[in-house]
Amino acid sequence: MSAVLRVAELNAAYAQTIDSDRLESWPDFFIEDCLYKITSADNHKRGYSAGIVYADSRAMLRDRVTALRTANIYERQSYRHIIGLPLIGATNPSGIAAETPFLVARIMRDGRTDVFATGVYLDVIRDDARGLRFAERVVVCDSRHFDTLLAIPL
Amino acid sequence: MSAVLRVAELNAAYAQTIDSDRLESWPDFFIEDCLYKITSADNHKRGYSAGIVYADSRAMLRDRVTALRTANIYERQSYRHIIGLPLIGATNPSGIAAETPFLVARIMRDGRTDVFATGVYLDVIRDDARGLRFAERVVVCDSRHFDTLLAIPL
Amino acid sequence: MSAVLRVAELNAAYAQTIDSDRLESWPDFFIEDCLYKITSADNHKRGYSAGIVYADSRAMLRDRVTALRTANIYERQSYRHIIGLPLIGATNPSGIAAETPFLVARIMRDGRTDVFATGVYLDVIRDDARGLRFAERVVVCDSRHFDTLLAIPL
Numbered sequence: 001m002s003a004v005l006r007v008a009e010l011n012a013a014y015a016q017t018i019d020s021d022r023l024e025s026w027p028d029f030f031i032e033d034c035l036y037k038i039t040s041a042d043n044h045k046r047g048y049s050a051g052i053v054y055a056d057s058r059a060m061l062r063d064r065v066t067a068l069r070t071a072n073i074y075e076r077q078s079y080r081h082i083i084g085l086p087l088i089g090a091t092n093p094s095g096i097a098a099e100t101p102f103l104v105a106r107i108m109r110d111g112r113t114d115v116f117a118t119g120v121y122l123d124v125i126r127d128d129a130r131g132l133r134f135a136e137r138v139v140v141c142d143s144r145h146f147d148t149l150l151a152i153p154l
Numbered sequence: 155m156s157a158v159l160r161v162a163e164l165n166a167a168y169a170q171t172i173d174s175d176r177l178e179s180w181p182d183f184f185i186e187d188c189l190y191k192i193t194s195a196d197n198h199k200r201g202y203s204a205g206i207v208y209a210d211s212r213a214m215l216r217d218r219v220t221a222l223r224t225a226n227i228y229e230r231q232s233y234r235h236i237i238g239l240p241l242i243g244a245t246n247p248s249g250i251a252a253e254t255p256f257l258v259a260r261i262m263r264d265g266r267t268d269v270f271a272t273g274v275y276l277d278v279i280r281d282d283a284r285g286l287r288f289a290e291r292v293v294v295c296d297s298r299h300f301d302t303l304l305a306i307p308l
Numbered sequence: 309m310s311a312v313l314r315v316a317e318l319n320a321a322y323a324q325t326i327d328s329d330r331l332e333s334w335p336d337f338f339i340e341d342c343l344y345k346i347t348s349a350d351n352h353k354r355g356y357s358a359g360i361v362y363a364d365s366r367a368m369l370r371d372r373v374t375a376l377r378t379a380n381i382y383e384r385q386s387y388r389h390i391i392g393l394p395l396i397g398a399t400n401p402s403g404i405a406a407e408t409p410f411l412v413a414r415i416m417r418d419g420r421t422d423v424f425a426t427g428v429y430l431d432v433i434r435d436d437a438r439g440l441r442f443a444e445r446v447v448v449c450d451s452r453h454f455d456t457l458l459a460i461p462l
Contacts, residue, residue: 001156002309004317009158012239015255019274041386078195078296080272082238082257084390085320101323103390103413105257105272111299113269115421118388118413120327142386145419155310163312166393169409173428232349232450234426236392236411259411259426265453267423 007086007098007125010132015081018153023068026153027061028133031126034058035136038154040144041119051138061153068152079116079152080105086123095124095135104154117154118142161240161252161279164286169235172307177222180307181215182287185280188212189290192308194298195273205292215307222306233270233306234259240277249278249289258308271308272296315394315406315433318440323389326461331376334461335369336441339434342366343444346462348452349427359446369461376460387424387460388413394431403432403443412462425462426450 010029017025030036037051055061082103089097099120106116124136139154164183171179184190191205209215236257243251253274260270278290293308318337325333338344345359363369390411397405407428414424432444447462 002313004313005156005158008239009241012241012255015238016241016253016274019255080255080257080296082236082255082272082390084323085316087317087320087324099324101320101327101388101390103257103388103411105269105296107272107296111297113272113297115269115413115423118390118415118421120324142388142413142415143419143421159310159312162393163395166395166409169392170395170407170428173409234409234411234450236390236409236426257411259423259450261426261450265451267426267451269423 003088003091003096004086006132007088007096007100007123008083010125011083011086011100011121015083019078019080021078023065023153026065027058030058030061030134030137032058034061034134035138036061036134036153037137038139038141040141042144044138044140053139064153076109078107080107095126096132098123098125102154119154157242157245157250158240160286161242161250161254161277162237164279165237165240165254165275169237173232173234175232177219177307180219181212184212184215184288184291186212188215188288189292190215190288190307191291192293192295194295196298198292198294218307230263232261234261240275249280250286252277252279256308273308311396311399311404312394314440315396315404315408315431316391318433319391319394319408319429323391327386327388329386331373331461334373335366338366338369338442338445340366342369342442343446344369344442344461345445346447346449348449350452352446352448372461384417386415388415394429403434404440406431406433410462427462 014029034057036055038053039051055064084101086098086100089099099122101120103115104117105113107113119139119141122138122140123134126133126135168183188211190209192207193205209218238255240252240254243253253276255274257269258271259267261267273293273295276292276294277288280287280289322337342365344363346361347359363372392409394406394408397407407430409428411423412425413421415421427447427449430446430448431442434441434443
């Protein structure tokens with residue numbers, strides 16, 4: 001199967017895991033010493049490395065899920081990812097580079113639905129015996145303005 | 155061609171048929187003794203079988219189209235489906251299982267566009283000499299709140 | 309690779325070029341004597357050929373980009389294309405016919421995001437030694453109402 005289709009299937013499984021609220025399985029999409037970051041297009045362009053959310057290990061992703069479960073913030077709404085086709089870049093020892101557009105809709109408890117976030121995933125994807133996993137997933141959001149409590153993983 | 159791509163093409167044709175207002179061709183995507191249901195994520199999780207829309211034969215789908223044409227409700231707006239990549243599950247004698255996220259935008263006659271519905275299709279797809287057709291399509295909408303006159307097929 | 313996947317990859321590259329503001333590269337997706345048009349579903353159905361935007365050569369597309377850069381209109385917001393899977397039609401000497409649904413979200417400088425446009429691309433795609441390029445791209449928008457300054461290419 002082509003790389004584009006394999007990465008597209010990885011993204012589909014990733015989105016389903018989040019949108020069906022199986023957050024505990026979300027860190028499994030990453031390698032142990034991964035980088036996961038949420039940033040804005042403006043900050044990314046300026047080369048700021050900080051990020052609104054920053055995790056450089058899978059353990060930190062697990063901690064984040066635990067925090068979310070404790071806070072129960074995410075229960076007030078649900079989310080739906082619509083993910084475009086990845087553009088596959090260079091493949092090198094650290095993995096397959098991919099850039100993929102996304103849109104996340106938010107469904108409020110009162111039924112209203114809006115566009116919560118749009119942007120691109122900038123990924124480096126490890127391809128080994130355990131299948132495809134993210135070595136890096138930098139989530140570059142188009143908007144500079146975020147819900148400060150930004151609950152769910154993007 | 156891989157199952158994922160074949161199912162994705164089926165979904166693309168399905169969406170085009172609805173969004174271009176060729177509703178009379180919509181039942182042809184289903185087998186004769188099909189199940190088509192629209193429900194909410196909450197009700198689906200609780201195991202409620204009722205559904206907001208329920209049809210257990212292609213004849214019922216045809217009746218629904220006739221009713222829509224008579225009521226002319228759908229003419230006041232148009233719709234646009236954006237469908238994600240399917241996750242393919244088990245293949246067994248009843249068909250191929252697939253789960254596919256969707257977003258439907260609604261375009262009002264005054265030009266405003268909003269997110270009308272998001273959710274997942276839970277499908278069982280028959281693969282025979284006539285190509286791929288839906289044995290089951292359960293449309294699980296993320297929102298509990300619906301237009302009670304919910305006009306078009308999703 | 310199948311035609312559907314090749315065209316989907318072309319669309320992904322096209323969207324990325326626009327959404328990352330590399331507008332100067334946008335005309336390269338077209339052949340020299342191309343047709344590019346933005347119209348509404350209503351006008352398209354009535355057979356009106358005019359279009360809100362009309363260009364019948366790549367030189368006109370380059371002029372359009374220059375005008376946009378001069379006007380600086382587009383800087384006030386950014387855009388994100390989410391493109392569905394193409395339906396591939398007949399292949400003949402003029403190219404591959406394809407029909408593809410799209411949704412474009414608009415991100416305002418104050419952070420709000422809305423659905424800017426939805427519709428379908430009606431394409432004729434030339435497949436030669438230089439790869440896939442658009443001989444025709446007719447952008448049929450679902451809404452009749454447009455920003456009269458409609459800044460970016462769709």
